[in-house]
Amino acid sequence: MRELSYRHALREAFDEELARDENVVLLGEEVAQYNGAYKVTEGLWEKWGAKRIVDTPISEAGFIGMGLGASMLGLRPVMELMFWSFHSVAFDQLVNNAANVRYMSGGLINCPIVVRGPANGGTNVGATHSHVPEALFAAFPGLKVCAPATPADAKGLMKTAIRDNDPVYVMENTMLYGNMGPVPEASEGDHLVPLGKADIKREGSDVTLIAHGRSVLRALEAAEILQNDHNISAEVVDLRSIRPLDQETILRSVMKTNRAVCVDESKAFGGVSGMVATLIQEHAFDSLDAPVKRVCSLDAPAIYSPHVEDEQLPNPRRIVQQVLTIA
Numbered sequence: 395m396r397e398l399s400y401r402h403a404l405r406e407a408f409d410e411e412l413a414r415d416e417n418v419v420l421l422g423e424e425v426a427q428y429n430g431a432y433k434v435t436e437g438l439w440e441k442w443g444a445k446r447i448v449d450t451p452i453s454e455a456g457f458i459g460m461g462l463g464a465s466m467l468g469l470r471p472v473m474e475l476m477f478w479s480f481h482s483v484a485f486d487q488l489v490n491n492a493a494n495v496r497y498m499s500g501g502l503i504n505c506p507i508v509v510r511g512p513a514n515g516g517t518n519v520g521a522t523h524s525h526v527p528e529a530l531f532a533a534f535p536g537l538k539v540c541a542p543a544t545p546a547d548a549k550g551l552m553k554t555a556i557r558d559n560d561p562v563y564v565m566e567n568t569m570l571y572g573n574m575g576p577v578p579e580a581s582e583g584d585h586l587v588p589l590g591k592a593d594i595k596r597e598g599s600d601v602t603l604i605a606h607g608r609s610v611l612r613a614l615e616a617a618e619i620l621q622n623d624h625n626i627s628a629e630v631v632d633l634r635s636i637r638p639l640d641q642e643t644i645l646r647s648v649m650k651t652n653r654a655v656c657v658d659e660s661k662a663f664g665g666v667s668g669m670v671a672t673l674i675q676e677h678a679f680d681s682l683d684a685p686v687k688r689v690c691s692l693d694a695p696a697i698y699s700p701h702v703e704d705e706q707l708p709n710p711r712r713i714v715q716q717v718l719t720i721a
Contacts, residue, residue, distance in 0.1 A: 395578055401571040403545035404434050407552035408472065410580065412442050415470060418556060421448045421457050422474030422511075431476050432512070432571055458484040458509065462492055465507045470556060478513035478565060479525040492561040493536035504559040510552070513541070513565035514608060515659065515696045516707055524696030526659045528565045528606075529666045532637040538589055539636040541565040543610035545575040547634055550587030558589065565636075567608045590638030594647065598629030601717050602647040604670055605657040606633040609708050613657045616713035624714075626721055636666055644670060645678050652683040655716050657708050662690040684720035689713050 398406065411418045420426075420435060426449040429436035439447040450457035454475060461471035475481060481488055488509065495505045515524040532539045538560055542548040548566070555562035578585045595610060596617050603613040610632045617628035631647050633640065648654045654674055656667035671686040689708045697703045 395576040395582075397574050398545050398577040399571065400545045400548050400573045400575070401432065401434050403549040403575075403577050404552055404566070405436065405438065406577070407549040407556070408435065408438060409441070411553055411556045412438070412446055417468060418470045418472065419446050419448060419464075420472050420474070421450055421461050423450055423452055423476050425449060425474050430474070432568060434571070435474075454480045454484040455487060459487045459491075461507055462487055462495075462505060465505050466495065466503050470506045470508075472508040472510065472556060475509060475511035477523045477525075478511050478527055479523050481525070481527055488563075489531070489534050489537070493534045496560065497536060505561050506559045507561050508552070508555045508564060509561070510564040510566060512568040514567040514569060515691065515703060516569050516608070518698060518700045518703055520698050521695035526565065526691075528563075528636045529660050529664055529669070531563050532666070532669075536560065538562045538638065539565065540589060540634060541567075541607035541636060542587075542634060543570070543595075543607055543632055545573065546577045546585070547587055547593070547632075549577055550585050551589070551634065553584070554586050554589055562589070565607060570608055587634065589635045590640055591635065592640035592643040593632045593634055594629065594643070595632045596628065596630040598627040598651060600627045600651055601653040601655060601721065602629045602631060602651045603655050603657055603713065603717075604631045604633065604644060604647075604667070606636060606666065607659065609657045609659050612708050612710055613713060616710040616717070619710055619714050620717055624718065624721070626717060628717065633666075633670075639669070639673075641673055641677070644673060648674050648678045649681040652681055653720050654682070655687045655689060655713065655720075657689045657713055659691055659707055661693050662688060663693065665690055687716040687720060689716050
């Protein structure tokens with residue numbers, strides 16, 4: 395194990411998969427000569443050349459469509475959206491085409507693409523650059539969606555996504571790129587994190603906090619406050635994968651603690667936490683000692699003001715407040 399940043403862990407995943415499979419290519423705005431808008435792809439163009447690391451025009455519909463077509467002919471494109479907020483420009487390609495091509499071809503044509511990039515608020519860049527669309531894409535059969543919270547999971551999920559024969563949309567968070575964490579050495583074996591497998595980031599006995607992406611870290615902060623100030627033991631479940639969803643781990647944890655709070659940076663209406671809450675109600679209702687609670691982003695476009703946006707997003711104080719209503 396070594397300590398790597400989230401950014402470096404992603405870069406290592408790309409480097410290893412570029413070496414493993416000559417069909418892997420990276421596409422996106424500024425991913426090559428400029429080393430990526432967030433320096434995630436730094437150094438890869440110099441190492442792998444312009445045929446494997448390709449700068450594209452500012453045309454999401456164009457390069458997502460190009461990558462989708464290339465994948466149908468055997469390549470494995472990894473395409474960066476500078477912000478996932480730009481997904482709407484390529485919505486037909488991302489949803490209508492990528493999600494359905496294998497089904498409509500009777501399984502004869504695969505679409506092994508990865509689309510990745512920041513999907514988060516909290517950076518004070520305004521409403522048009524702060525979307526978190528994981529719930530939207532998870533609603534379409536044929537698509538897989540994940541949101542890593544740690545450097546190790548960022549690397550392991552990315553490598554798995556690149557090898558998957560279906561479209562995988564990876565929701566990253568710009569506020570995590572500099573976070574450090576332990577990541578296995580290459581000498582320790584191929585580090586793969588399976589899609590559809592959640593992870594218990596903190597064991598607990600009194601309440602289950604269910605989260606993904608940066609919200610996992612906020613839930614862990616809240617768990618410390620609950621333990622230290624209120625003597626409440628919180629278990630933190632990191633979904634990691636939104637679709638497929640690890641129902642077994644969620645239900646097992648809730649059946650142990652008998653209480654659940656879902657933490658989700660999406661808006662409450664139609665968010666991931668709504669699906670998780672429904673799952674618990676349908677399959678673990680008899681184990682609940684209190685209603686399932688949710689902590690989501692407040693229902694307004696992303697707020698530009700730093701102090702106000704901090705309150706709009708899930709934060710430890712809001713999580714603790716919800717837990718105390720059912721403790």
